[in-house]
Amino acid sequence: MKAVTANRLDDGAVVYLDESGQWTAELALAARYEGDDAEAALADAKRRATEIADGYLIEVTETGAPAGRTTLRETIRAAGPTVREDLGYQAAGR
Amino acid sequence: MYRYDEFDATLVAERVAQFRGQVARRLSGELTEDEFKPLRLMNGLYLQLHAYMLRVAIPYGTLSSKQMRKLAFIARRYDKGYGHFTTRQNIQYNWPALADTPDILDALAEAEMHAIQTSGNCIRNVTSDQYAGAAADEVEDPRPYAEMIRQWSTFHPEFSFLPRKFKIAVTASDHDRAAVKVHDIGLRLYRNDKGEAGFEVIVGGGLGRTPYVGHAIRKFLPKEHLLSYLEAILRVYNLQGRRDNIYKARIKILVNAEGADNFAAMVEKEWAAMKKTDIDLPREEIERIGAYFAPPAFETLPEESASLEEQRRRDPDFARWLRTNMAAHKTPGYAIVNVSLKPVGGVPGDISDGQMEALADLAEDYSFDEIRATHEQNLVLPHVRKDDLCAVWSGLKRADLATPNIGLVSDIIACPGLDYCTLANTRSIPIAQRISERFADLGDQESLGELKIKISGCINACGHHHVGHIGILGVDKKGEEFYQITLGGSGAEDASLGDIVGRGLSADATIDAVEKIVACYRANRQDNERFLDAYRRLGAEPFKEALYEAA
Ligand code: SF4
Numbered sequence: 001m002k003a004v005t006a007n008r009l010d011d012g013a014v015v016y017l018d019e020s021g022q023w024t025a026e027l028a029l030a031a032r033y034e035g036d037d038a039e040a041a042l043a044d045a046k047r048r049a050t051e052i053a054d055g056y057l058i059e060v061t062e063t064g065a066p067a068g069r070t071t072l073r074e075t076i077r078a079a080g081p082t083v084r085e086d087l088g089y090q091a092a093g094r
Numbered sequence: 095m096y097r098y099d100e101f102d103a104t105l106v107a108e109r110v111a112q113f114r115g116q117v118a119r120r121l122s123g124e125l126t127e128d129e130f131k132p133l134r135l136m137n138g139l140y141l142q143l144h145a146y147m148l149r150v151a152i153p154y155g156t157l158s159s160k161q162m163r164k165l166a167f168i169a170r171r172y173d174k175g176y177g178h179f180t181t182r183q184n185i186q187y188n189w190p191a192l193a194d195t196p197d198i199l200d201a202l203a204e205a206e207m208h209a210i211q212t213s214g215n216c217i218r219n220v221t222s223d224q225y226a227g228a229a230a231d232e233v234e235d236p237r238p239y240a241e242m243i244r245q246w247s248t249f250h251p252e253f254s255f256l257p258r259k260f261k262i263a264v265t266a267s268d269h270d271r272a273a274v275k276v277h278d279i280g281l282r283l284y285r286n287d288k289g290e291a292g293f294e295v296i297v298g299g300g301l302g303r304t305p306y307v308g309h310a311i312r313k314f315l316p317k318e319h320l321l322s323y324l325e326a327i328l329r330v331y332n333l334q335g336r337r338d339n340i341y342k343a344r345i346k347i348l349v350n351a352e353g354a355d356n357f358a359a360m361v362e363k364e365w366a367a368m369k370k371t372d373i374d375l376p377r378e379e380i381e382r383i384g385a386y387f388a389p390p391a392f393e394t395l396p397e398e399s400a401s402l403e404e405q406r407r408r409d410p411d412f413a414r415w416l417r418t419n420m421a422a423h424k425t426p427g428y429a430i431v432n433v434s435l436k437p438v439g440g441v442p443g444d445i446s447d448g449q450m451e452a453l454a455d456l457a458e459d460y461s462f463d464e465i466r467a468t469h470e471q472n473l474v475l476p477h478v479r480k481d482d483l484c485a486v487w488s489g490l491k492r493a494d495l496a497t498p499n500i501g502l503v504s505d506i507i508a509c510p511g512l513d514y515c516t517l518a519n520t521r522s523i524p525i526a527q528r529i530s531e532r533f534a535d536l537g538d539q540e541s542l543g544e545l546k547i548k549i550s551g552c553i554n555a556c557g558h559h560h561v562g563h564i565g566i567l568g569v570d571k572k573g574e575e576f577y578q579i580t581l582g583g584s585g586a587e588d589a590s591l592g593d594i595v596g597r598g599l600s601a602d603a604t605i606d607a608v609e610k611i612v613a614c615y616r617a618n619r620q621d622n623e624r625f626l627d628a629y630r631r632l633g634a635e636p637f638k639e640a641l642y643e644a645a
Contacts, residue, residue, distance in 0.1 A: 010121065011191040012145035050123040053141055053192075069573040073512060077143050081513035083441055083523045087174055087189075088144050 001067075002038035003030040003060045004045050005077070006052035014077045014089070015052070017045055023052070025089055027078045028064040095158055095464065096241050096386045098206045105249070106203045109210060113137045114196035121193060138209025139195055142514050148187045148195060149212040150202060154222035154240040154264070155183035155467040159454040162465050164205035166450035172198050177450070179435060179443040181507060181558055182261070183221050183467040184212060188514055210248070215256045217247035217328075221263045223271045224468040227387060228430050228476040230422035233283050233291055236266035238384040239320055242375060245383075246321050253328050257335035258343035260328070261300075268587065273469060275299045275308045275589035276561055278345045279327060283317070292316050297327060297357065298349030299589075301555035306346045307589045309354035311361060318380065322373040326365035330357070390462035390477060395427025399480035412487055414536065415498040420483065423476075431461070431475040431486055432468075434497040434505060438534045439527050442508045443471035452493035460486050470507055470546075472500065502539040503547060503612065504530035507558055511551030511568060512575075518551035520568025520575040521601075525549050528605045533612070542612065545625045548583075561585035563626045564608060565592045577604040581611065581637055582629045595638050607641055614640035 004017040005027075015023035016030035024030065033041055038057050045055045059068035066074035080088015098106070113133070120130040134140075138149040150165070157165075165185060169177050172194045173187040180186055190198055202208055211218055220240045227235040243262055247253065253260070265272040266283035274280025280296035293315040299308025315323050327345075334352075336342045349357045375383075406413045421430040433453065436442050445453075457465045457475055460482045466474040478486055490496040499505045506529060509515065511522030526549055533539055548562030559565035565580035577599050580592030599607055614637050615625050629637070 007141055007145075009127075010193055012141055014144060049126055050121065053127050069570075071573055072575065073143070073518075076512060080144060082521065083513050083527065 001032040001034060001060050001062060002057045003027070003032055003064070004038070004041050004055060005030070005058050005074070006045065006055035009049075009051055009053050012053065017041060027060070027066070027074075030060065030064055032060055032062070032064065095156060096153070096237075096383075102206070103203075106206075106208045106210070109137070109208070110196060110199040110203055113199060117192060117196055132214075134192075134195075135213040136210070137195070137199065138212040139190075139192075140213065142188065142510075142516055143512075144514065145189045146192055146195070147514070148190045148198060148209055149180070150185050150187070150207060150209050151212050151219040152183050152185060152207070152467050153244050154220055154226065154237050155224050155469075156226070156237060157465040157467065158205075159458040159463045159465065161205045161207055162450050162454040162457070164201060164207070166447040166454070168198055168201055169447040169450065171201075176444055176446045178441075178510065179445065179467050179471050179473070181469050181471060181509070181556060182219060183224075183469055184219060185467070186510075188510075213259075215258050215260075216254050217243075217250065217256075217260045217262065220244050220247070221261070221272055221277075221469060223265045223267060224466040224474045225271060225421060225430055225476065226266070226466075227389060228423050228425075228428075229267050229269075229271075230424045231269055232267040232424065233285055234266055235387050235389075236264045236281075236283055237387050238380070239281070239283070239293075239317070240264045241383050241386070242321060242380070243324065246324070246373075253332065256328070256332055257337045258340070258345075260331075260345070262324075270585075270587040270589075271468070273558070273561065273585040273589075275587075276301055276305075276558070276585055277308065279324065280308050281320075286314050290316070293320060295323065295327075297361075298346040298354065300344055300346040301558060301560050302344070303341055303553050303555075304344075304347065305555070305560040305591050306350055307591065308346075309349060309357075311349075311354055311358035318377070319370060319374055321375060322368055322370040323361075323365055325373050326361050326368060329364050330360045334360070389425075390464075392425045392428060392477070393479070395425075395479065395481075397426040399427065399483075402480045402483055405484040409484075411498075412484060414540070415487055415496060416483065418498040418502060418540065419496075419500045425477075427480055429478050429480050429483060431478045431483070431490075432500040433473040433475065433490060433495050434499055435472050435495075436499060436505050436526075436530065437494065437497045438504060438530045440530070441523050442506055442526050445473075449493050449495055452489065453495065456486055456489045470505065472505070498536060499539060501544045501546070503533045503542055503545045504539055505546070506530060507546075507548040507562070509550050509557035511549075511557075515551060517554060518568065519553075519570040520551050520577065522549040522551040522557055522566075522568060525566060525568075525577065525601060525604060528601075529608055532605055532609060542616070543622060543624050545612070546584075547608070558585055559583075560591045561589065562592060563624075563629070564611060566604060566608075569598050571598060575601055577601065579604070579607055579611075579641075581634060582626065584626055588626075593634050595634055596641055610640045611637050 583592030
């Protein structure tokens with residue numbers, strides 16, 4: 001399954017597209033797509049150029065955890081630097 | 095120190111104003127990301143994993159206290175209270191908001207700094223010896239030449255769109271602290287048999303995917319022709335360098351494809367046809383720039399300081415720090431102080447806003463207002479009276495900046511890696527942290543002597559792993575972090591590229607492997623030879639055996 005992720009335009013923070021078409025900071029809340037739906041969702045998202053700097057698809061499990069080859073990268077994006085647990089989303093103690 | 099003239103100040107101010115407009119147009123949607131990206135990169139603004147990243151140039155690594163305070167202010171006001179010193183004597187901020195960057199650039203401009211030419215296919219920030227103007231072993235201060243190159247290369251119309259990025263380093267000592275042999279152009283100022291000072295010009299070095307040690311294409315270049323000769327090299331490269339393939343576009347590929355002799359002949363031909371007086375600076379201008387770097391008002395002091403010797407005898411911790419972190423100064427009664435940004439378990443190169451301010455204060459009180467950044471991700475107070483060393487040490491200790499490990503096994507270079515960098519295969523920083531913890535004992539570290547470990551999180555080699563005595567490169571194997579070890583590299587005057595030993599290892603196995611390699615060195619070391627010398631004497635075999643035996 002796939003989810004749409006991006007970096008928010010104004011501060012570069014990691015965001016994911018949720019079911020209602022809003023950007024969320026929580027990967028678990030991201031909408032999950034199969035096949036062509038994912039590409040279509042990404043294409044739509046990319047048109048929202050004043051909201052995001054960059055968008056792409058990531059592989060996720062059915063429960064919305066990072067999966068596939070980029071698991072570690074996306075885990076770090078979702079949480080923050082592993083060497084500074086006081087920074088990034090992980091700092092808020094999600 | 096160099097001060098901006100009106101021309102510099104106007105240039106930078108105009109660029110900030112222009113960027114402010116571009117940011118506004120991007121935020122309003124007038125510019126797309128594709129249109130905006132090259133513009134932000136031209137101003138040092140990257141997009142990393144968690145946020146934007148702003149890379150600020152520190153020309154030839156020289157900073158005043160005022161500039162350091164400004165960097166601290168930016169870290170606190172616009173970032174998350176810290177900055178990261180890189181292997182190119184730059185500082186990076188990891189969390190700036192896009193909308194704030196014009197204000198950050200304005201703040202930098204107030205302290206005569208900017209982020210121009212820290213990205214893109216242009217001539218990047220010129221780097222130099224962090225001991226410039228202070229080193230006991232230097233021919234003369236290399237920074238006036240670095241500054242001439244900075245002025246010549248800033249917004250150079252012909253060289254703003256080179257085939258690829260271009261890095262120049264300058265040194266003026268026999269002991270190369272600027273890694274000149276692994277730069278696109280390395281310049282070594284030295285004195286020939288006749289006693290004249292000139293440059294050895296080394297071209298085509300570099301790390302990354304295809305690493306090379308550079309070739310000396312000119313043994314002796316009279317100083318006054320520096321700029322015309324550089325221009326000749328850049329022209330040949332600009333015309334002949336490959337623009338069709340990003341992996342083959344650096345000058346090192348051209349030099350090695352043509353052969354160094356051929357390449358040298360091409361440059362000499364270009365240079366001979368050139369009207370040098372149009373490019374080389376007139377003597378008065380060279381002197382004018384040189385005057386900015388006049389030595390500070392050193393006192394006339396005896397070489398030895400009685401109070402220092404007394405304090406050294408009394409406090410073994412201070413004595414240890416002196417042994418590892420102090421270097422010889424050219425002026426009697428003075429010393430160079432190295433400030434380690436590599437505490438055990440810390441993030442190499444990171445420094446907090448408070449630490450920056452503490453260092454700015456110490457520089458103001460004890461080092462003629464000067465601070466230097468090193469390509470090994472440390473800082474330097476270049477001009478400290480020996481009488482003041484103990485006070486400086488105490489001040490550094492209060493700021494947690496007195497780790498006594500310069501050049502030792504825990505003084506590790508590590509790139510940001512997958513904790514921050516979008517291009518990374520693997521993390522680098524945690525490997526550095528764990529190695530420094532494994533070898534935390536200061537006595538052991540010191541007994542091992544000089545041992546340079548360098549870690550990169552991908553083949554781009556920002557962590558200079560090819561030239562580490564022990565190099566560690568992160569490789570991705572089906573989404574798992576693996577690390578490949580190289581041995582016997584050096585980025586100094588005895589430059590060489592490390593040899594790959596064995597297959598990739600997991601993170602845990604990598605830490606163990608480093609320990610085994612070090613144990614093998616300890617067992618085979620003769621007298622007090624350095625790790626690198628032992629490796630060169632013994633070859634890779636005993637080290638490979640030590641690794642495999644355990645595998
Ligand atoms: S070496 Fe690779 S991972 Fe490390 S900072 Fe450079 S590009 Fe990023």
